[in-house]
Amino acid sequence: LTSPHNLAVSLRNKSKREAQYPNDYYQSGNKFCQHTIDWTCKDMYDDHLKSKAHVKNKEKHHVSLSMPLQTTITSASASADSRRGFIQDFVAVCAESDIPLGKLRKLRPFLVKHCKQGGAVLGNESSLRQTHLPGKNENGKKMNLGK
Incomplete structure (x- = not known):
C-alpha cells in the first residue's frame, strides 16, 4: 500500500x-x-x-x-494517372497483338510480380474493353483505325 x-x-x-x-x-x-x-x-x-x-x-x-497533405494528394493523383496510363497501354498492346482480353487472367501473376503497376490490370474483360480499348472516341464509339 x-x-x-x-x-x-x-x-x-x-x-x-x-x-x-x-x-x-x-x-x-x-x-x-x-x-x-x-x-x-x-x-x-x-x-x-x-x-x-x-x-x-x-x-x-x-x-x-x-509531409503536407497536398503532397500526398498530388502523389496519389499522379499514381492513379500512371496506373490508368499503364492499363491503357497494356490493353492497346493486347489489342494490336490479337491477344484476347480474357487471357489477362493468366498473365496477372506475371504482371504483379514483374511490373510496378502490374496489379492495376485486375478488371474483368468487359470493363477493360469498354473503358480502355484504343480506337474509341469520348462517346465510346469505335473510330476507324485505318485498317
Missing part, C-alpha cells in the same frame, strides 16, 4: 517528468511515449529515449508530420 506521503512525492515526480519530457509524455493513462513505464524513475525515461525503437518511431512521426 502507498502512504499519503509517498503518493504526494510520486505525484510531484510525475509533474516533474511531464515538464522534463513535454513531447513524449501523454496524459492518458500515465503513459510515456505511448508506453506504460514507471514514471517515478528518471533512469527508465532516459533509457527508453535512447532506445532504437523510440528513435525510429520518433523519426517516422516527424516525417509523417512534415
